Every structure is written in C-alpha cells, then in structure tokens.
Amino acid sequence: MTFPQDPLAAVTHPDPYAYYANLVMRTPLYRDNELGAWVATGAQAVTAVLTNNLCRVRPATEPVPRALLGSPAADIFRHLVRMNDGEGHCPFKQAVSAALQSLDENQAAEQSGNWARLLSSEIENFVFHLPVYVMGSLIGVPQDMLRQTALWMSDFARCIAPASNPDRPDQIERGKAAAGYLMEMFRALLADKGAGAADGLLWALAREAKRLGREDANVIVANGIGFLFQPYEATAGLIGNTLLALAARPELREQVAADPCLLCDVILEVLRYDPPVQNTRRFLAEDGIVAGQEMNGGDMILVVLAAANRDPLANPDPDRFDIFRKDRKTFTFGAGAHACPGASLAITIAKAGVEQLLTSGVALERLVAPAAYRASANVRVPLLAPLSAMEGGAS
Numbered sequence: 001m002t003f004p005q006d007p008l009a010a011v012t013h014p015d016p017y018a019y020y021a022n023l024v025m026r027t028p029l030y031r032d033n034e035l036g037a038w039v040a041t042g043a044q045a046v047t048a049v050l051t052n053n054l055c056r057v058r059p060a061t062e063p064v065p066r067a068l069l070g071s072p073a074a075d076i077f078r079h080l081v082r083m084n085d086g087e088g089h090c091p092f093k094q095a096v097s098a099a100l101q102s103l104d105e106n107q108a109a110e111q112s113g114n115w116a117r118l119l120s121s122e123i124e125n126f127v128f129h130l131p132v133y134v135m136g137s138l139i140g141v142p143q144d145m146l147r148q149t150a151l152w153m154s155d156f157a158r159c160i161a162p163a164s165n166p167d168r169p170d171q172i173e174r175g176k177a178a179a180g181y182l183m184e185m186f187r188a189l190l191a192d193k194g195a196g197a198a199d200g201l202l203w204a205l206a207r208e209a210k211r212l213g214r215e216d217a218n219v220i221v222a223n224g225i226g227f228l229f230q231p232y233e234a235t236a237g238l239i240g241n242t243l244l245a246l247a248a249r250p251e252l253r254e255q256v257a258a259d260p261c262l263l264c265d266v267i268l269e270v271l272r273y274d275p276p277v278q279n280t281r282r283f284l285a286e287d288g289i290v291a292g293q294e295m296n297g298g299d300m301i302l303v304v305l306a307a308a309n310r311d312p313l314a315n316p317d318p319d320r321f322d323i324f325r326k327d328r329k330t331f332t333f334g335a336g337a338h339a340c341p342g343a344s345l346a347i348t349i350a351k352a353g354v355e356q357l358l359t360s361g362v363a364l365e366r367l368v369a370p371a372a373y374r375a376s377a378n379v380r381v382p383l384l385a386p387l388s389a390m391e392g393g394a395s
Contacts, residue, residue: 007304011278011380012373020307029291037300041307043314048291049303051336055282056085067172073159073179079222095208097341102204111137112352120356127236130353135228140189140200152178157232186221231346233379237276238350240382245270247364265323273321275332278306279378305331
C-alpha cells in the first residue's frame with residue numbers, strides 16, 4: 001500500500017499508520033513546504049507544541065475564517081472556547097468544564113443507551129445522530145426538535161471544518177443558515193426559566209458563567225452549541241473505528257461478548273490506535289522556539305495526534321492493539337490548556353452506540369474490507385452504511 005501524499009491526505013487513507021511511523025522515526029518535527037506548515041508527529045514534539053504558550057489555536061490575522069465573516073456561523077465560531085486563547089479562553093473554559101462535570105454519569109449513560117436503541121434502525125445516520133440526540137437531550141433541546149437539530153449540526157460542522165471548500169459556496173451557505181437556526185433555538189432555551197430547562201446542561205453552563213463573572217449570553221449560546229459540535233464527528237468516528245477494530249479481531253469480539261465490561265477497554269485502545277481526531281493546528285503568536293526549533297510569528301503547526309499515539313517512546317510496541325496496555329498515553333483529546341474536557345462523555349456515548357449495534361446484529365464481518373472515510377482534513381470517520389446492513393447473528 002502506498003503512503004498518503006501528506007499528513008492531511010493521511011486522515012482518510014485506508015491505513016496511514018506505517019506512514020505516520022516513518023514520520024515519527026525520521027522527522028518528528030519538520031517543515032512541509034507544500035503544506036506551508038511545520039508538522040509535529042513525535043510524542044515529545046506534539047506535547048511541546050500543545051503546551052507552549054506561543055502556540056495559539058487561531059492565527060492572529062484571522063481569528064474567524066474569512067468565508068464565515070458576517071454570518072451567524074462567525075458569531076458562534078468567534079466565541080467558542082476551543083477557538084480562543086487568553087481572556088477569550090480562560091476562565092470561560094472553567095465554566096465549560098464545570099458544567100460538563102456537573103452532569104450525572106448515570107443520566108448520561110441512560111440517555112446514551114435509550115437513544116442508541118431508538119436510532120439504531122437508521123444505520124446510515126446512526127453514528128452522526130447519536131451524539132447530537134444525547135447531548136441535545138442533556139442540554140434541554142425539546143425531543144421533537146432533536147432530528148432537525150442533528151440536520152442543522154451536519155451542515156454547520158461541514159461549514160466550519162478545516163476542509164470546508166470555498167469553491168463550494170452551497171456548503172458554506174447551508175452551514176451559515178444552520179448556524180442561525182441553532183442560535184435562535186439556543187437563545188430560546190436560555191430564556192426558558194422552566195424547571196426542565198433549569199436542569200439542562202445549557203443552564204448549568206449559564207450558572208457557571210455567572211459564578212465566574214462571564215454572563216455574556218452570546219458566549220453562553222455559542223458554547224452551548226459547542227456541546228453539540230465538539231462530539232459530532234469525533235464520536236461518530238470513535239463508534240465507527242471501534243466497530244472496525246472489532247470486525248478485524250474475532251477473538252476480541254468473543255472476549256467482549258463474554259465480558260461486556262471490556263468494551264470500555266477496547267474503546268480506550270481505539271482512541272490511541274485508530275483515533276477519530278487525527279490532527280489539530282496551532283499558530284505562532286510571535287517569533288520563538290518551539291520544540292527546540294526556531295519559528296516565526298504566524299507560522300502554522302500541524303499537530304499529528306494520531307502519529308504521536310503510535311510513537312514507541314510514548315507507547316512501546318505501538319502497532320499492537322492491546323486493550324490491557326499499561327500506562328497508555330493517548331494524545332487524541334489534546335494536552336495543555338486546550339485539552340478536551342468531554343473525554344468521558346464521548347466514551348459513554350460511543351460505548352452505548354457500539355453496544356446497541358452489536359446487540360442489533362450488525363454484520364461486522366462485512367466491515368473487515370477497507371472502509372471509505374468521510375472527507376475531512378482532521379477527523380477519521382468511516383462510512384459504514386453500505387457495509388453494515390442489519391443481519392442477525394453476524395456479530
């Protein structure tokens with residue numbers, strides 16, 4: 001199998017991991033002139049970039065993508081904590097983290113299981129809709145609006161993804177329109193003083209924001225929408241890649257069938273071995289030294305999290321899929337100030353989704369062939385629908 005052209009093409013390559021291993025061994029940090037970026041692949045370099053204060057999540061000259069300016073999508077984007085540093089990031093990141101921590105784990109698991117059962121008949125949409133239905137329910141979105149919310153999120157996610165194509169104005173415009181509908185709905189939810197709304201995640205975020213003196217409704221609404229956006233593709237990828245891992249390992253399926261508790265261990269190893277989020281980006285705020293390399297203000301660094309996961313310095317024998325791996329180091333949820341606070345929730349949703357598909361009799365043996373992947377520059381999401389029609393007894 002040939003190597004992908006570059007780390008961006010690797011995201012949707014049938015098997016990019018030999019390529020990543022080669023980069024880790026030969027060039028753990030290098031300049032890619034074709035991409036116009038530095039590329040960090042080794043665990044040490046990735047950690048250094050993610051924890052360096054010079055490295056920001058957006059370029060200083062373009063805090064919001066130009067294609068979004070003047071639209072509701074831009075209004076959401078500019079307020080997301082994941083897209084901000086400094087005052088725009090902290091302390092509001094504390095409010096986001098505290099709101100997520102306030103969730104009852106049993107409630108989250110119950111919602112995940114209930115929606116997994118109800119949505120499993122729609123296999124073509126299952127992996128994308130499940131995280132929206134679960135998070136939407138926890139936020140306080142009315143049940144009769146969940147399907148429409150999932151459709152809006154699909155358009156919005158494609159609109160602001162790194163691979164958004166300026167040559168596809170229809171895609172961008174649909175995303176902008178969806179952003180407007182999402183903002184309208186979330187503003188109404190925030191204005192609802194009813195008991196049900198007050199118990200939701202959006203109001204938990206509003207309470208934490210007030211406690212920290214950050215009561216801007218626009219910021220609360222944007223990050224409430226962020227609760228849907230953050231897990232949308234990533235959790236879909238985690239479900240799909242876990243199914244592929246089980247499809248390729250019949251003995252592991254037997255272990256999980258005998259002891260369903262092992263599924264969490266499988267998911268944790270998938271997050272390292274074949275993660276949904278393959279890379280992220282950082283931009284230098286000014287000239288400086290990052291990971292021992294002199295860089296210039298404005299330089300972009302492509303941080304290849306999936307390659308760092310396979311660095312033998314971080315995880316010995318990295319190409320072995322081992323659900324009992326000791327001292328597993330996983331870079332998939334990031335590190336430093338922008339580490340994702342929703343890791344446990346993503347695992348809960350993915351576990352419920354995979355459990356339900358296994359119970360429903362998804363034909364795992366038909367998934368062993370190389371999957372096609374959703375077009376993306378950073379998220380690895382296998383498109384399983386044509387391969388996974390329900391066939392009883394197949395698992």
